[in-house]
Amino acid sequence: MNKPLLSMVMGLAVSMMIVGCSTSKQVNLVQISSSSPPTHPKYDTSESFSFSGSWPMPPQFQGNPFSSGGQGSAQTFEFDALFQYTRTTKNFVNELAQSYTNTPTQTIIHLRKNARWSDGSPLTSKDIWAYYMLQYTQVTDYLTSIQTPNPHTVVFNWAQPTPYNQMRLLLIAQDTQGMIPYHIYGKYADRAAQLMDEARKETKKWVPNNAFGLQIPTNIQKKMTQNYAAFTSDTPKLPICSGAYIVKSVNNTDLIMVQNPYYWDRKDVKFKEVWIKQIQQVPAQWAMLKSGQLDYYDGTPPQDVLMSALASNPDLVHFQMDDAASIGMYFNIRKKPFNNEKFRQALAYVFQRGKIRDVGNYYGIPSQYNMSGILPSTMNQAVSPQTRAKMTKYTYDPNKATQMLEQLGWKKVKGTWHEPNGKVPHFIIGANSSWMPGVLSGEVAAEQLKAFGIPAQLIAADPSIEPTNAQNGKYDMSIDWVDAAFGFTSSWNALDYMFWGVPRQEIGFSDITKKGPAGNQIDTGHPQVKLTGLDGESVDVNQYLNDYPITHSAAKRQEMTDNVVYAVNQACFGIDFFQNVTGAWANVKMLGGHWPMKNEWQKYGRNLPLPTNEKDYLQIANMNLANGTFCINWVFDYWPN
CATH class of the missing domain: 3.10.105.10 (Dipeptide-binding Protein; Domain 3)
Structure with missing residues (x-):
């Protein structure tokens, strides 16, 4: 790096006045390199996976992931989807889906018969259906309906002309469908479906870019909004989960998750606990990583901070990866x-x-x-x-x-x-x-x-x-x-x-605006x-x-x-300006695994550059918890030392 330029910009960062709603404050990036780790509760790290994250602070934290900010960083461990999907690679693998078939007008997905919710209830096609009755995602713009012919089969009925086959699976794979248990929230899903049927009777022709091609009259839309508000107000203390982990305890600074005893793939889950730390200040996050109190960390800091972290802790390894932005x-x-x-x-x-x-x-x-x-x-x-x-x-x-x-x-x-x-x-x-x-x-x-x-x-x-x-x-x-x-x-x-x-x-x-059902202009x-x-x-x-x-x-x-x-x-x-390169940090003293590029760690001083072969690229892409909609490869592919 050009040293005079770095000095100029770091000086600007130190002295910059941040304009906010009320008072100004100073930003000092130098703190990142010099802060001491905050005090924290004593806990057993031998079988846990720990990292820095965020969630709504109690009492706001509750069990409905679609209410008041959702579950935050815990969500990716709590809920499974039909497919596990990695954003930067377009790769996906079956998760809740056992198999799938494309026909000219349908995508038929067969669910795992051993999938269950964390309260022991079977996870069925009705749960996937409930998700889409209450969540109008991108894929619903291309569907006429979703059917559940039996408890383990979901049928996506595509509008004509249909998306091509790869696009179909990518549209479906973006969503985390295992989030709305029908046995808990079924009355809201049923009501939403009833209102959609009423709108379907009033829709004269397919409407592009609308969920299920429906044009929703104002009176029905109002009822839908009321129903959704009732759904998001239904907030159990803790969520009912379809994923590998469930929340055991949560406060303002620590969220502890334990294994879901009913998880369909629990034999492959490597860690007894996932321990997430909510650390408000970036310098404190880096201090905890450098001191070995975090097993994992997302992101790539300024070069000087990165090199300082590696120099201060020989157990840290940084893996660079493409960001999709x-x-x-x-x-x-x-x-x-x-x-x-x-x-x-x-x-x-x-x-x-x-x-x-x-x-x-x-x-x-x-x-x-x-x-x-x-x-x-x-x-x-x-x-x-x-x-x-x-x-x-x-x-x-x-x-x-x-x-x-x-x-x-x-x-x-x-x-x-x-x-x-x-x-x-x-x-x-x-x-x-x-x-x-x-x-x-x-x-x-x-x-x-x-x-x-x-x-x-x-x-x-x-x-x-x-x-x-x-x-x-x-x-x-x-x-x-x-x-x-x-x-x-x-x-x-x-x-x-x-x-x-x-x-x-x-x-x-x-x-562009268009005329609505009552003749009013709609954006x-x-x-x-x-x-x-x-x-x-x-x-x-x-x-x-x-x-x-x-x-x-x-x-x-x-x-x-x-x-x-x-x-x-x-x-x-x-x-x-530039495509971002982000990173994943691992504390290899605490974590074991089949690490990518291990024979090159010494060559690059444990700061691994963007990989050049496909195997390493895919493995490193899966390390970033933000890189996939529900990517939790860490707790399956790595283990406590």
Whole structure:
């Protein structure tokens, strides 16, 4: 790392004032390297798996995972799904599902006959059905209904035209279906199904992008809302679980889980207990990891902190892995001059992304393209070589930026740029104060804009207000996850997030509206956006997102993706600084296992780089507890020493 740059940014981090709802506070990253571990209860670590997490503090903590913030970090250990799914790899394996079959119109899933809830009740197809009656997830937009012909068979009935087979399984695999026991919450699921049947009678034709294709009249929607509120108000003290562990005790700082005595695969569960520590301050989390009080930790800190942790504890090993998101910046196109595509393209040549990466995440991977809507790591697989060759590469080029700004009528006077009307701009960049990689990246980006002659200031705002401010257009630019796939990793999923998720609000697209049942205008949640594709003609991203899952020709899907990614890269709605590289930490004194890349630990000083072979890549990807919807490989593939 460039030492002067590191010193500058660390100094900025130390002195930065964080803008919040009330008083300001100082952020000091140096504490991470120097803090002492907090005091904690004495407990037996010999057969436990311990890590840092979070959950709603008692008395808010309760047994309904869909009420008041859910279960927090415990959830991935408490509930099983039909398939265990790893987000960055698209790999999934059977979990509650014993087997499955695809027909032209159905996906038929056979459940494990020995699956039970933690109170001993059998887990049946009715439980899976109840989940979807009360949770309208992405897959329900493509279904007409779900049937339960017998206790161990679930039938997903697909709307016409149906999704292609791989898409079907990916849509299903995103969900954690073993969360709503019918024998506990059946009356709410039955009521939801009854109301859906009433809506089905009033739906004249299939409605795209609506759960089960239904158009819900206002009077029925009101009853559905009341029913769901009653469901989430039904809160037992502790959850009834389908997964490997159940909660034994919980307070503000410690959540202890023990093995589920009825779990279908309990013979393969290696740890007697899972012990989660809720540690509010990041320095304290790192102090506990370094002192050997945590067996596992997620994330990759600044390089100096990482190397300090490895040096202070020879039992720690850090495994780097791809994250399914980049750190970057959205432009607010509601404001001038960001509504001008040429201006946005000019700014894309100003940023030295490698230097931003060095501070935001030293191990991150800058992209040669701009924010394209898809993960940089998937570009070579998702987009054809012919299209990649035609895509503009936005590498650092201040001369190019100068030329483009001058063509727009901007003038540089005494080192400062003036708009065509003679005004000197002053741009505000918003960032979430609790997200240090974003704050540090945004600070360096602001410094680079100022060095180029464009006054810019980072405002690191409290997390209680920053997202709302960004989505409401309060900033000129906002730091966030960009080119992200928060479901399964595919071009369609990433573009779905960008244009139909939160980013569309940060960018500031106007939304398309339609007439509702009573003639009132309803926001569709789909943006009005003009894109120009490979052939120079208009590209409809909404049509792409609608058509891709139901396009069975792989060649046609390739053509569609090429066109949209090319257009998004050209439109320059934001900047992809670098794809994040995250990590998993293991205390190998406390944990045993068939460790990946073990013969290279000494070579890399126990800081393992991104793996280059598929076996290691898959194993390391499974280490990150945030990488899968319900990925608990640690308690199956590793064991207490």
